[in-house]
Amino acid sequence: MTGARILVVEDEELIPVLVRAALAQSTDPVLRAARVTAVGGLAQARAVLADGGVDMVLLEVNLPDGSGLALATELQRAGGGRSPTVVALTGAAAGQRRARRRLRSGAGQTLQLSRAV
Secondary structure (H helix, E strand, O other): OOOOEEEEEOOOOHHHHHHHHHHHOOOOHHHHOOEEEEEOOHHHHHHHHHOOOOOEEEEEOEEOOEEHHHHHHHHHHHHOOOOOEEEEEEOOHHHHHHHHHHHOOOOOEEEEOOOOO
16 A cells, blocks of 8 residues: 655654654554655755655744745645645744744644643
């Protein structure tokens, strides 16, 4: 069975590990068979996306080389209905509010991550 191709754009190395672990435990065979590509920034993400075939992008809002929300907007505008599903990730309350405002326009969904202190 062919799995979904998921691009994780995140500068924290643990997030892609957790995504892979969660998918491996899924009861959905498509998710269990998902192919995860992880990159740490926007430039790398754009290169992967240019090759095509990405079904979903898990996208950190605040990246070292720019705003993940800008990439989400680019994907929405360029996709013509064929763009991948985008889920914006943020650990910051201010980032979550900004993400919700931007993503209400149809660029994707937002998920706030909490960090243990």
